[in-house]
């Protein structure tokens with residue numbers, strides 16, 4: 001197990017490095033093609049050459065390689081790696097350290113993902129499990145129909161409907177009934193509030209999770225159905241164990257393996273949904289920060305945030321791999 | 335369960351199957367997988383069930399264990415009694431509970447039949463813990479004993495390992511140990527050695543018959559291998575297309591088979607000096623289960639077939655001397671036919 005984890009961690013670092021390098025090449029190319037982003041610092045004003053030079057130096061854009069199309073700019077890349085290694089992630093165009101921005105924004109995104117993942121698993125395991133157990137019956141058909149319906153509803157439609165139709169009357173009712181700072185009132189608040197980060201994130205997180213849950217419902221159903229007919233489950237039944245025991249220790253336990261793998265795969269997809277959700281619900285998170293930084297050509301922020309998102313993804317993959325190995329001894333002892 | 339002989343000296347059977355018929359609903363129509371099967375096993379006796387692939391050996395055993403998936407399967411009629419209890423009228427849950435305590439099954443493919451994510455020790459004592467409330471520590475000790483019993487070396491270490499870390503032969507020993515964990519009175523072994531190579535096959539068979547003799551279990555041995563039957567069985571049931579075509583003691587059946595199919599099977603015992611062999615030597619193929627021939631199901635392949643065989647099915651049991659039966663119009667002629 002130790003060796004397996006070490007190997008995965010090293011692979012994770014390698015992936016992260018490759019992502020950073022790719023990102024560097026892309027931004028370099030963008031700068032070389034579109035001109036100097038230091039210009040963005042001045043908005044509509046036209047800076048004097050010395051002002052522009054000062055800003056270029058400050059954001060590490062003064063290297064001549066940025067003027068040579070096709071130059072990979074290895075120098076600045078190595079420099080940036082060195083800075084990152086010392087915990088210096090640069091500053092935004094407004095002079096706020098990227099680490100500062102990220103440390104405010106990232107926890108909200110992580111909270112969102114926690115809610116999303118729990119929703120995926122809860123909906124997937126419950127509905128998928130019921131559908132598998134009652135295969136071919138009305139509830140199975142109903143759940144499969146529901147999963148198609150969920151697929152047909154993109155996250156922004158869910159959010160729009162929630163925000164503009166349900167959220168306002170619900171939160172008004174909750175305020176009148178329980179008081180304006182009560183948990184129900186916060187739960188249904190139409191927009192994010194930094195003072196009550198968890199409470200105001202739960203509903204958007206559940207909606208984002210719901211939007212991605214169809215795949216989990218189908219996956220859990222398929223995985224459990226396959227396991228129900230597996231030889232080893234028949235062996236367990238031959239021991240005279242209750243169907244509940246067999247289901248818990250053999251069917252659900254064994255079919256959890258593909259489901260955990262899927263969490264890792266779907267996670268990156270959910271990043272895209274997070275950008276939309278954060279935008280629509282005014283959540284100050286990584287997605288929103290990134291969106292704005294791209295609009296403002298804020299190179300340091302873009303690179304810093306994307307690097308961090310890549311790091312988070314790598315960590316999630318790592319966690320998934322470790323859980324996977326914990327669930328499946330055939331992987332652990334390969 | 336009693337093993338006292340009745341007044342006339344024959345032992346009271348532990349497990350008795352009577353006129354069992356099982357159908358499957360398939361897209362091609364209804365398949366009668368087992369049709370009027372009867373047999374019984376007593377303590378300390380070994381019943382071999384032999385027959386080609388698809389003859390209904392596994393399906394009938396699964397029915398005994400309450401493990402048939404219904405649907406697609408349906409038990410049309412018949413009775414399965416353990417001791418004095420009619421298992422088929424119990425309902426699936428109680429049926430399985432009785433089997434869990436009294437009847438154990440060793441499945442054909444041990445790798446698939448063991449759960450890959452639990453340790454061997456965990457699986458060996460799962461029933462003891464879940465059904466008898468055995469503590470974890472006692473269970474571990476018991477698991478080691480069970481592995482010792484089936485002669486898995488280094489048992490203390492191996493109970494902590496997973497099925498994929500065992501060789502094929504060792505895995506089958508684990509299966510056997512697991513089946514023994516609840517001290518069953520009847521053990522059903524469904525082709526316990528087909529996946530193994532010849533020397534390991536012999537070891538496993540020896541182990542099984544040793545354990546059976548020691549514990550005086552009733553053993554049902556399902557096999558393709560007439561050579562194995564001769565070595566370990568007391569009684570033999572030969573199945574063809576879902577029916578028992580011949581039932582007799584192992585001595586009688588080898589001395590003078592009373593059904594042409596048995597005769598053909600015996601002619602096809604693979605010899606060590608021959609490659610392949612097995613049952614493929616019998617000309618023709620077993621019937622398509624959706625289209626069993628009229629008359630005697632075996633007639634297209636039978637060397638003894640006459641017109642009557644194509645028209646009328648033979649009586650299901652022609653009684654012969656020595657308590658044996660054969661489902662053949664010409665049972666006595668076949669039995670007395672001499673050319674081996």
Ligand SMILES: Nc1ncnc2c1ncn2[C@@H]1O[C@H](COP(=O)(O)OP(=O)(O)OP(=O)(O)O)[C@@H](O)[C@H]1O
Nearest residue numbers: 358360367386387388389390391392393394406623
């Ligand atoms: N799930 C199923 N659905 C439909 N038919 C089935 C099913 N399971 C078994 N059968 C039918 O039952 C018949 C008997 O099958 P069974 O598994 O008992 O054969 P067997 O004698 O054990 O053969 P083998 O030696 O290959 O194990 C087969 O002909 C098959 O057509």
Ligand code: SF4
Nearest residue numbers: 630633636643662663
């Ligand atoms: S009844 Fe006829 S066809 Fe069937 S086994 Fe006997 S002789 Fe052969």
Ligand SMILES: [Mg+2]
Nearest residue numbers: 391392393524
């Ligand atoms: Mg079989």
